[in-house]
Amino acid sequence: MHLDLRDKVLVYQYASQSDRSHQDDATPTSPPPPPPPQLTPYERASVDMLAGITRLLERQSERPGKSHEEDVAEWFRKQGPKYFSGTIDPLVSEEWI
Incomplete structure (x- = not known):
């Protein structure tokens, strides 16, 4: 009988789960x-x-709190960065950087 990889994975997972339950x-x-x-x-x-990968994603979904991106954005706001006026003058833009 020929099984493709997906079938083998399903059989393997089923066998692993039933081993744990027994x-x-x-x-x-x-x-x-x-x-x-x-x-x-x-x-x-x-x-x-x-x-x-499945275990990692399950752990991440269980972890309450903010994402890393939210933490970085909050940290940046706390630093009090200078506001960019949106000018097209290169000298003003250079000074802002």
Whole structure:
């Protein structure tokens, strides 16, 4: 049977989840799931990378508070920068910089 990478990832994730759920049970009520298909090293690395990205995104979405961009903008405003008048005179613009 030929499985593409997406199918292998789904089978791998299902097997990993069911392994974790059966670790807490003293007596399994259903037969163990079939072993995950053999992944090539490249496929295994891709699965691990996607799992890591997923964990990172989940942690970031759980973190309350401001984003980094908001923090930088707030810090900049606190510095009290000079207001730019919007002139097209290059000497005035140069002085503002």
